Amino acid sequence: MAKMNLLQAINNALITAMEENEKVMVFGEDVGHFGGVFRATSNLQEKFGKGRCFNTPLTEQGIIGFANGLAAQGSSPVAEIQFGDYIFPAFDQIVNETAKWRYRSGGQFSVGTLTIRTPYGGGIAGGHYHSQSPEAYFAHTPGMKIVIPRNPYQAKGLLLASIRDDNPVLFMEPKKLYRASVGEVPEDDYELPIGKAEVIKEGKDITLLAWGAQIEIIEKAAEMAEKDGVSAEIIDLRSILPWDADTVAESVMKTGRLLINHEAPLTGGFASEIAATIQERCFLYLEAPISRVCGLDTPYPLAHEKEYMPDHLKTYEAIKRTLQY
Amino acid sequence: MHDRNHLANVGMTHEVNVITNGLLDIPMLQMLAEDGTPHKEATLPELDEKTAKDILHAMQYVRVLDERMIGAQRQGRISFYLACTGEEAATTASAAALKPQDMIMSQYREQGALAYRGYTTEQFMNQMFSNEKDPNKGRQMPIHYGDKALNFMTISSPLGTQIPQASGYAYGQKMEGTDAVTICYFGEGAASEGDFHAGLNMAAVLNCPVIFFCRNNGYAISTPASEQFAGDGIASRGIGYGVKTIRVDGNDVMAVYAATQTAREIAVKEQCPVLIEAMTYRLAAHSTSDDPTGYRSREEEEKWRAKDPIARMKAWMTAQGWFDEEANAKVVEKMREDVLNELKRVEKVDVPVIDEIIEDVYDTPPWHLKAQLKELKEHISKYPEHYPKTSGRLNRG
Ligand SMILES: Cc1ncc(C[n+]2csc(CCOP(=O)(O)OP(=O)(O)O)c2C)c(N)n1
Ligand SMILES: [Mg+2]
Numbered sequence: 275m276a277k278m279n280l281l282q283a284i285n286n287a288l289i290t291a292m293e294e295n296e297k298v299m300v301f302g303e304d305v306g307h308f309g310g311v312f313r314a315t316s317n318l319q320e321k322f323g324k325g326r327c328f329n330t331p332l333t334e335q336g337i338i339g340f341a342n343g344l345a346a347q348g349s350s351p352v353a354e355i356q357f358g359d360y361i362f363p364a365f366d367q368i369v370n371e372t373a374k375w376r377y378r379s380g381g382q383f384s385v386g387t388l389t390i391r392t393p394y395g396g397g398i399a400g401g402h403y404h405s406q407s408p409e410a411y412f413a414h415t416p417g418m419k420i421v422i423p424r425n426p427y428q429a430k431g432l433l434l435a436s437i438r439d440d441n442p443v444l445f446m447e448p449k450k451l452y453r454a455s456v457g458e459v460p461e462d463d464y465e466l467p468i469g470k471a472e473v474i475k476e477g478k479d480i481t482l483l484a485w486g487a488q489i490e491i492i493e494k495a496a497e498m499a500e501k502d503g504v505s506a507e508i509i510d511l512r513s514i515l516p517w518d519a520d521t522v523a524e525s526v527m528k529t530g531r532l533l534i535n536h537e538a539p540l541t542g543g544f545a546s547e548i549a550a551t552i553q554e555r556c557f558l559y560l561e562a563p564i565s566r567v568c569g570l571d572t573p574y575p576l577a578h579e580k581e582y583m584p585d586h587l588k589t590y591e592a593i594k595r596t597l598q599y
Numbered sequence: 600m601h602d603r604n605h606l607a608n609v610g611m612t613h614e615v616n617v618i619t620n621g622l623l624d625i626p627m628l629q630m631l632a633e634d635g636t637p638h639k640e641a642t643l644p645e646l647d648e649k650t651a652k653d654i655l656h657a658m659q660y661v662r663v664l665d666e667r668m669i670g671a672q673r674q675g676r677i678s679f680y681l682a683c684t685g686e687e688a689a690t691t692a693s694a695a696a697l698k699p700q701d702m703i704m705s706q707y708r709e710q711g712a713l714a715y716r717g718y719t720t721e722q723f724m725n726q727m728f729s730n731e732k733d734p735n736k737g738r739q740m741p742i743h744y745g746d747k748a749l750n751f752m753t754i755s756s757p758l759g760t761q762i763p764q765a766s767g768y769a770y771g772q773k774m775e776g777t778d779a780v781t782i783c784y785f786g787e788g789a790a791s792e793g794d795f796h797a798g799l800n801m802a803a804v805l806n807c808p809v810i811f812f813c814r815n816n817g818y819a820i821s822t823p824a825s826e827q828f829a830g831d832g833i834a835s836r837g838i839g840y841g842v843k844t845i846r847v848d849g850n851d852v853m854a855v856y857a858a859t860q861t862a863r864e865i866a867v868k869e870q871c872p873v874l875i876e877a878m879t880y881r882l883a884a885h886s887t888s889d890d891p892t893g894y895r896s897r898e899e900e901e902k903w904r905a906k907d908p909i910a911r912m913k914a915w916m917t918a919q920g921w922f923d924e925e926a927n928a929k930v931v932e933k934m935r936e937d938v939l940n941e942l943k944r945v946e947k948v949d950v951p952v953i954d955e956i957i958e959d960v961y962d963t964p965p966w967h968l969k970a971q972l973k974e975l976k977e978h979i980s981k982y983p984e985h986y987p988k989t990s991g992r993l994n995r996g
Contacts (some may be wrong), residue, residue: 303820308893576736
């Protein structure tokens with residue numbers, strides 16, 4: 275075990291994957307010699323050479339198009355999009371190409387070896403274009419897996435699983451936690467399961483569900499509610515697609531209440547999908563409507579960032595409302 | 600049957616001819632040598648004393664602003680800054696060759712153009728402090744300026760997006776028949792985006808009066824131009840798209856002014872796009888989030904520091920008898936005071952009232968945004984100390 279922050283855990287996972295499989299190649303804007311604007315790819319070029327870790331020209335559609343071709347050929351590309359907010363020039367390559375490659379060829383061809391890494395999320399004074407959480411756009415795309423870690427341990431295990439999974443994976447990294455989240459991480463190779471949520475804390479009155487950086491927020495809200503005598507069960511969804519409806523439903527059948535928190539805007543956010551499925555599965559168990567604590571339906575504003583965020587206080591208030599329903 | 604027009608201008612060859620990089624030699628226009636002396640063969644553009652001084656002062660102002668605001672960011676007073684240092688001539692002299700009615704669509708490092716147009720220190724500060732006086736309502740990171748009155752389109756962070764937009768904007772200007780063009784600034788890195796190619800091709804095919812102004816400053820964050828493209832810079836691409844093209848020394852005010860003036864004339868008279876590639880160097884770090892020591896050498900920076908565009912302009916103006924060291928020192932000192940005073944004053948101005956959070960998403964806020972605002976205000980009033988920037992003014996607006 276070693277103490278690592280989230281960036282170091284990602285760097286460590288990339289080294290592990292590249293050492294184990296020489297077909298793993300890492301590239302994107304500034305990821306080469308410089309090691310990426312956040313330093314997630316530090317020293318990879320020195321260790322593995324320019325052929326396997328390199329800068330690309332500044333073109334996201336190019337990066338993912340190139341990665342698609344490379345994956346189809348049988349290599350294992352790990353492509354970095356510098357910020358989640360800049361993934362949209364590659365939207366066509368991801369939605370129409372990456373996600374449909376296997377299906378359209380009847381399984382003859384696939385880009386299942388592709389992993390796309392991108393930092394996402396706010397709370398860093400990043401304004402409109404360094405704060406967004408675009409997971410729901412991709413969750414509407416059959417053929418993609420979407421994975422989001424909440425801490426360094428999760429990041430390494432989930433990234434290794436994503437790189438080796440035989441499906442294209444969008445791996446979204448909560449950049450607010452890059453240096454802030456520090457924890458024990460095994461130096462050995464290990465994987466954590468994709469498609470499995472994790473019950474972080476058991477409770478009996480309400481289920482609190484989130485992913486990525488918002489886990490800290492619901493944990494803080496749960497502590498506040500605990501003082502009022504509320505016992506909250508906390509679940510990290512970890513995979514947005516495919517998502518672990520069984521674990522969530524099982525929890526809700528026990529607690530009778532569900533609150534979902536995400537940073538992305540409320541309307542069309544992934545919480546809507548979860549709420550629809552859970553009310554279907556757990557209708558007779560629900561004591562209160564499923565609560566969603568999310569970003570506002572506005573672009574992400576700089577001056578009002580604090581007000582915009584679905585923070586622990588908003589979550590705490592929503593827990594109270596749900597319990598008093 | 601196939602339309603044969605596409606072969607109309609194609610010559611014939613009967614040997615296998617491979618056309619390579621370098622066959623097309625695109626020289627760089629330089630009018631003033633690095634020491635400020637005009638080249639004998641150069642016909643300098645007509646530039647009167649007042650315009651020359653306005654250009655020099657705008658360049659000096661931007662350097663003062665950059666120095667001060669990098670300091671302010673280090674002190675934690677603003678969250679982010681991005682300097683123009685080294686590229687003052689490219690961004691200022693180009694704007695000086697335009698008319699006020701011409702639209703500017705910039706990338707983010709063009710504060711020279713904005714300063715030349717008369718954007719005030721207070722306006723710069725209002726934007727950087729995201730306060731209630733910023734006409735962009737404090738929604739974007741520092742340096743994302745925009746001012747309707749100055750025909751300066753609000754900056755957007757996603758790179759390259761403004762390039763095809765400038766083609767469209769210029770097409771509208773052409774259809775209106777006004778004497779106005781659009782200038783579109785971007786970096787050599789942004790020119791790798793698909794939007795660059797789409798924008799140039801559309802402007803060429805649809806005959807849009809737009810000036811594409813590429814600042815080739817050698818770097819896109821850490822990525823050197825040598826890892827950005829393998830062709831002959833950005834200029835060679837203009838030719839490929841059928842866009843008239845000029846390559847210019849971006850640190851030479853005279854050359855940039857002449858090139859942009861010519862580009863504007865062509866754009867207006869011939870109603871077509873022109874590409875300018877200005878060769879320059881990003882002397883500053885990419886932004887306050889960046890440290891260039893990890894990817895380039897001091898020697899390289901020093902080499903370019905010696906090509907300082909401001910020094911070159913001063914030297915030329917001195918020869919004209921238009922530059923007095925002492926008088927200029929006073930002007931610059933006044934700029935420093937102005938920046939410092941405005942910084943201190945403006946940093947105390949409030950952020951916008953919370954009601955503005957739902958404005959401008961649409962022309963008028965729909966029901967769901969009104970409901971979200973109401974809920975948010977109720978929440979803030981429950982925890983006023985947690986939202987100190989807005990809780991004191993919940994009933995205003
Ligand atoms: C679509 C998109 N991708 C990535 C970024 C992140 N980014 C911001 S500036 C920059 C480098 C731009 O270089 P260049 O266009 O040469 O302009 P310069 O900074 O040199 O003025 C990058 C990669 C972005 N803003 N938008
Ligand atoms: Mg550049």
